[in-house]
Amino acid sequence: MKILIVDDEPLARERLTHLLTEIDDTYQLINASNGVEAIEQVNAQEPDIILMDIRMPGMNGLEATHHLMNIENPLAIIFTTAYDEYALQAFESHAVDYLLKPIRKDRLEKALNSCSKLNKVQLEQLGLQNHEVTYRTHISVHIRGTLFLVAIKDIYCFLADHKYVTVKYNKEGILAETIIEDTLKSLEEEFNTTFLRIHRNALIRKDNIEALQKQSDGKVLLKLRGLPEGLEVSRRHLSSVRKIMKS
Amino acid sequence: MVFTVLIIGELLAFILTLAPLSVAQQRWNDLALISLFIQWNGLMCSSTLCLLRPLIKNQSPQFIAVSSYLSLLIMITLLSLLTFYIMNVYSITSIISSTSHWEFLLHNLLIGGIISALALRYFYIQHQWRLKVEAESCTKLQLLQAKIRPHFLFNSMNSIASLTRTRPDVAERITEDLAELFRMILRDDHELITWFREKELCLRYIDIEKQRLGERLTIQWHTNAIPDDALFPALLLQPLLENAIFHGIEPEVNGGSIIVSGELKAHQLKITIQNSNSKNLVHRQGNKIALKNIQERLQSHFPGNASIICQEKDTIYFAIVTMPYQQKPDE
Numbered sequence: 353m354k355i356l357i358v359d360d361e362p363l364a365r366e367r368l369t370h371l372l373t374e375i376d377d378t379y380q381l382i383n384a385s386n387g388v389e390a391i392e393q394v395n396a397q398e399p400d401i402i403l404m405d406i407r408m409p410g411m412n413g414l415e416a417t418h419h420l421m422n423i424e425n426p427l428a429i430i431f432t433t434a435y436d437e438y439a440l441q442a443f444e445s446h447a448v449d450y451l452l453k454p455i456r457k458d459r460l461e462k463a464l465n466s467c468s469k470l471n472k473v474q475l476e477q478l479g480l481q482n483h484e485v486t487y488r489t490h491i492s493v494h495i496r497g498t499l500f501l502v503a504i505k506d507i508y509c510f511l512a513d514h515k516y517v518t519v520k521y522n523k524e525g526i527l528a529e530t531i532i533e534d535t536l537k538s539l540e541e542e543f544n545t546t547f548l549r550i551h552r553n554a555l556i557r558k559d560n561i562e563a564l565q566k567q568s569d570g571k572v573l574l575k576l577r578g579l580p581e582g583l584e585v586s587r588r589h590l591s592s593v594r595k596i597m598k599s
Numbered sequence: 600m601v602f603t604v605l606i607i608g609e610l611l612a613f614i615l616t617l618a619p620l621s622v623a624q625q626r627w628n629d630l631a632l633i634s635l636f637i638q639w640n641g642l643m644c645s646s647t648l649c650l651l652r653p654l655i656k657n658q659s660p661q662f663i664a665v666s667s668y669l670s671l672l673i674m675i676t677l678l679s680l681l682t683f684y685i686m687n688v689y690s691i692t693s694i695i696s697s698t699s700h701w702e703f704l705l706h707n708l709l710i711g712g713i714i715s716a717l718a719l720r721y722f723y724i725q726h727q728w729r730l731k732v733e734a735e736s737c738t739k740l741q742l743l744q745a746k747i748r749p750h751f752l753f754n755s756m757n758s759i760a761s762l763t764r765t766r767p768d769v770a771e772r773i774t775e776d777l778a779e780l781f782r783m784i785l786r787d788d789h790e791l792i793t794w795f796r797e798k799e800l801c802l803r804y805i806d807i808e809k810q811r812l813g814e815r816l817t818i819q820w821h822t823n824a825i826p827d828d829a830l831f832p833a834l835l836l837q838p839l840l841e842n843a844i845f846h847g848i849e850p851e852v853n854g855g856s857i858i859v860s861g862e863l864k865a866h867q868l869k870i871t872i873q874n875s876n877s878k879n880l881v882h883r884q885g886n887k888i889a890l891k892n893i894q895e896r897l898q899s900h901f902p903g904n905a906s907i908i909c910q911e912k913d914t915i916y917f918a919i920v921t922m923p924y925q926q927k928p929d930e
Contacts, residue, residue: 360852361754361811367761386852410852434753453753454760 354380355464356399358390358416359432360408364453368403368432371457375464387411388490388501391419394427395498401467402429403451406436411489419492423499428467448474487542491519493530502530504543508560508579512536512553522578550574550593551586558596600722601645607718608641609634611710640678644671644715667719675711679704746784746834746892748841751808758811773810776803783834791830791900793927798822801859804837808844815854816844822861822870829868830925832896838889839872839918847874847916866924876916890918897922 355372359365365383372379382397384390386408393399402420406413417429431443431450443450449467451459490501507521516531517539540549547555562575565582572590573582585593612634647670655663683703755777762770780803792800798820809816818840836859843857855875862869890907897905897920905922 360849361758362813363758363761363811366765367757370761370764407849409850434757435749453757455757 353378353401354382354397354399356382356384356390356393356397356402358384358387358402358408358413359405360385361405364405364432368455368460371455371460374457375461387413387416387419390416391492391499391501394420394423399427401464402427404429404431406431406433415488415490418488419490419499419501422492422494424497426469428469430463430467487545491532491534493532495530500530504546508557508576509583510536510539510547510555511583520579527578527580548589548592548596550589551584554583556583561593561597564593564597601642603722604641604645604718605638607714608637611714612637615710636678636682639682640675640711643678644674647671647674664719664723668715671715671719672708672712675707675715676704679707746838746889747780748845750845751841754811755807758807762810769810773807776807779803780807780834780837786833790833791925792833793827794822794825794829794831795827797831797833797836800834801836801840804840812844812848812854815851816848817854817856819856819858822859824863825861825868825870826863826924826926828927829863830927831922832900835893835896835920836870836872838893839920842889842918843872843874843916847876851875863924868920868922868924870920872918874916876911876914893920901925 353376357365357368357372359368365385369381369383372381382393382399384393388411390402390404390411394402404413404417413431420427420429429449431448432453432455433440433450434453440450449463451463488504490503491507493500493502502519502521502523506523507519508527509520510532511518511520512535517534517536518529519532520527520529522528536549536553536555540547540555543555546558548558549555556574556576560576560578562577564585565573565575567573572585574585574593575582612630615633615637616630648667651667651670655666658666683700755773759770759773759777762773780800783800805816805818840857840859847857848855857872857874860871860873890909893907897907901922905920908917908919908921910917910919
């Protein structure tokens with residue numbers, strides 16, 4: 353059996369490694385130190401069980417789990433945490449597997465034997481009850497069995513087409529785009545502090561606004577840093593764009 | 600509450616029986632009858648209040664007091680009338696033979712009015728007292744949590760559990776550090792310690808966190824300007840370091856650094872703790888309590904002469920403590 357240990361603290365990973373080896377030395381153990389690495393490891397190694405810490409830098413355990421729900425064969429995930437009263441309440445009330453640090457060997461053994469796959473309802477409830485204001489740090493895209501992550505900070509804009517939403521982002525200095533399943537409306541609600549709706553079909557990153565250009569046909573185009581073509585601004589949203597450019 | 604009502608009622612019955620100082624043969628029979636009447640009254644009144652509770656729960660205290668009192672008086676009137684009727688029918692008139700219908704009612708209302716006013720007042724005070732005890736125990740817990748995050752305790756325990764196998768000597772040191780910190784935390788608040796000792800405690804704390812965070816945590820001390828004998832409220836700075844780690848270091852994959860600097864000018868000490876504030880910060884409410892606690896402690900030790908200010912400048916977060924330089928008296 354392959355087990356992925358996700359924790360940002362080396363000592364915590366070390367301890368889990370020791371305990372797991374003692375329980376069964378045939379376990380294959382893999383490590384990751386945050387959510388992003390965890391997803392990379394899932395893609396590369398396909399573990400059976402994940403032991404997931406909650407508070408981690410980069411991408412926390414709940415968000416990583418959220419992205420992992422989109423792959424074809426959801427994994428069994430056991431959360432680990434030292435102290436988190438809100439999360440604990442949520443775990444209790446939705447029968448999610450969790451372990452408290454310092455983790456006891458017998459508890460760990462029991463959890464490994466009986467852990468179940470998390471379902472979407474449980475996960476949504478966890479997100480709701482976790483009183484921290486959480487928004488995703490990444491958008492996940494599922495392409496041919498592999499989970500790709502796009503960091504929110506690299507994204508220029510979301511553009512809605514007839515059916516899909518295209519995201520344009522900076523992929524190591526090159527402009528790239530991909531199709532995602534989220535709707536523009538839900539994205540707008542989630543990222544309203546960093547993104548702005550400028551048209552029925554466009555949501556753009558506020559920091560990247562460069563200039564407004566008035567066309568001869570009366571349309572107004574918005575130039576974004578890093579994006580060659582301008583995006584149309586609808587009359588309804590023009591004032592909010594101007595307000596942000598002034599401030 | 601019902602039990603208390605029963606006791607009060609029974610005491611009242613005793614008083615009423617014993618009060619007419621005449622030596623009556625029938626006294627103990629009277630007690631039985633009076634008890635029956637009063638307990639009947641007490642229980643009915645309690646149930647009235649219970650039934651009334653959902654209706655008046657959200658009203659003002661004055662309204663609740665007046666409406667409960669009136670409903671009690673109405674209940675007593677009804678029961679008195681009923682009792683008088685029953686006694687007439689079965690001719691059990693030994694106690695009230697000499698009194699008329701109206702006199703009986705008036706007596707009962709007066710006694711009932713006085714006793715229920717006393718009882719309501721008693722329950723009110725008892726309730727207030729219970730609220731106060733709850734509030735106090737809550738504050739104590741918050742005070743403790745203002746000084747130390749439960750996170751820190753459990754994470755440290757986890758580090759120790761891990762180190763025990765691989766590096767027992769470090770585990771031993773961390774346990775000693777933790778013990779020293781907690782001994783100080785659990786102590787009385789009113790003590791002042793020297794800067795030398797305060798810095799030592801901060802270093803112990805950082806030592807524990809460094810085991811956990813490794814390379815991600817770096818800290819620089821520019822505090823040579825603070826004299827070793829300057830007096831500090833014990834563990835004043837530790838919660839600020841803890842905040843810096845929680846908000847500035849932990850949310851960053853590559854960690855960050857904390858800079859502690861100190862100045863002494865015109866007998867005022869100024870200590871600044873700065874950390875880069877993470878952009879990935881998860882905004883969590885309710886952690887102002889540590890700052891509030893520090894403010895209160897500064898205020899109680901150096902009234903009007905010390906302060907803590909927090910400010911944010913371009914993603915750098917500053918916590919600045921200013922307080923008078925007091926020397927440790929020679930012993």
